[in-house]
Amino acid sequence: MTSDVTAEFDRQVANLVDRGYPALAGLDEEGFRALVGPLRSAARSGAPDPDAGRVPFLLVVTRKVVPIEETMPRTTLHRGRLPGFVDHSFEPGSLERFAATVDLPAPDAYLLFDVERGEEFCGVVPNDAMETIAGRERTPLTIEEGIALVTHFPEVLVKNKCFSVGGSRCGDRRVPAIWISKRAPKLGWCWQGNPHTWLGVASAGARGA
Template sequence: MNIAVETSPQLRELHRQTEVLVAAGWAEAAGMRRDRFRELATGLAPRLPDGEFVLTPRRGLVTPETMIRSARLGGKTGFTTMESADLAWFAPVDGLRLPDSPLYLLCGVDAGQRTRGVRPDDAADLLRDAGASPLTLEEGLAVAVQFPRWLVERTCFQMLGSRAGDKRVTGVWVSRTAPRLGWCWGGNPHSWLGMASCTTRLG
């Protein structure tokens, strides 16, 4: 069942984002039919915000490797050198509440321009004080898939919302002109990496 293309810009954007994921093979990767995947996205239409949003999969629906390969910048396909078993350790941090639905919406997404040069370990408090929530691994990858130009027009970013029980923080940046999923130490600041966040999650 296709999402009807209405006059609403928000509905058209939901349709666009859904078809990006369908074309990338996310329905098959999630073990479902394409029409079912579209139905799940359509079900979010009543919750669409007025501003920017990002259609995001629940953790485990699609692997991080599939997600980063769906991010394309200037014709280059995203990649990672991290192993699947290693990526599986990165889980949402304690206290981070995520919707239960297979697909949900990130609202008020900020790539983190104001947190460039801040140590990731220090940035969590800054985000909380600003009323923002750090993006998880999967959420950051969803942003890179839907808006890869943000990596050059806004900033590359890290995902403080997922940790592996060690000192690492995953991030997405541009390497060899392609989106790359990797990690950096939580105690090291980088002038070219912000801390991605959102204000609301709607399932």
């Protein structure tokens, strides 16, 4: 592993520590670092290009460790101050029903590799976009993975280049998505058959623990 990869992994860990993840997980800083530290050896090299919406790996902490209702408010836009939020269109308790439809390598924390924001799918019906992604042997992001992308690389979330996270579904026609509202990141949803010119579909190459 190169020093650049190690430095990027450590930056992402420190980012979560700075945003209060240890306390939210019911751990002290040492305990939190012990939870995610073993993943360092699995990190992959590559130069992040958040402006282009591509990063080589993300450290993802699941809702089992910190609830979505707590992680989303710890996102901001690049150079922004307003906290992200969960849209009121999620009825009480519905976030728990938006479960991962993909296989996760670990229940608590893992790495997501070869991540793309997916703006090529802006204006494409989400169902059609996810079919294309599957045909490329890639995977749509879960809600937690989308939050991790904005948390570690807020530059990725920009006007007209927001993204759906179709790896979390609840069995109906809703597809979760993260976009900009009121000058802050917002977790909402759109219909699986409705295209939006400003909303693509994020995807990744693999997951690992």
